[in-house]
Amino acid sequence: QVQLVESGGGSVQPGGSLRLSCVASGGTFSMYSMGWFRQAPGKEREFVAAIIWSGVRPYSAYYADSLKGRFTISKDDAKNTVYLQMNTLKPEETAVYYCAGRRGGVRDYNDSAEYDFWGQGTQVIVSS
Numbered sequence: 574q575v576q577l578v579e580s581g582g583g584s585v586q587p588g589g590s591l592r593l594s595c596v597a598s599g600g601t602f603s604m605y606s607m608g609w610f611r612q613a614p615g616k617e618r619e620f621v622a623a624i625i626w627s628g629v630r631p632y633s634a635y636y637a638d639s640l641k642g643r644f645t646i647s648k649d650d651a652k653n654t655v656y657l658q659m660n661t662l663k664p665e666e667t668a669v670y671y672c673a674g675r676r677g678g679v680r681d682y683n684d685s686a687e688y689d690f691w692g693q694g695t696q697v698i699v700s701s
Contacts, residue, residue, distance in 0.1 A: 578598075579595045605626060606626045607673070608620070608673045620683035622636045626678055662697075671692055673691050674691075
């Protein structure tokens, strides 16, 4: 059984940065597609970023349109870890951030239903 554990959340001022980490255990991480989603209070869970396994490196990274240039997803197979570097954070990005995974490729990387494994989430608060 695959387990995902996120860390790195916290409080930051607008314009600040955070790096989230998600460590996987119980499977062959190198063959996983990994994604980050977030859910703000009273809102639906939304796609943030994904890095998709294809069998051919380098793997492709995808981002929500509003995040391009500010967030970066990366994957370290040797450490079984996926990261989300978040820069120039905005108050409206306050949310619980979730890590998600799936063995192999993903057809619709921005669809949460495509992912089989989920972490418990880490809270990010952007406030002055």
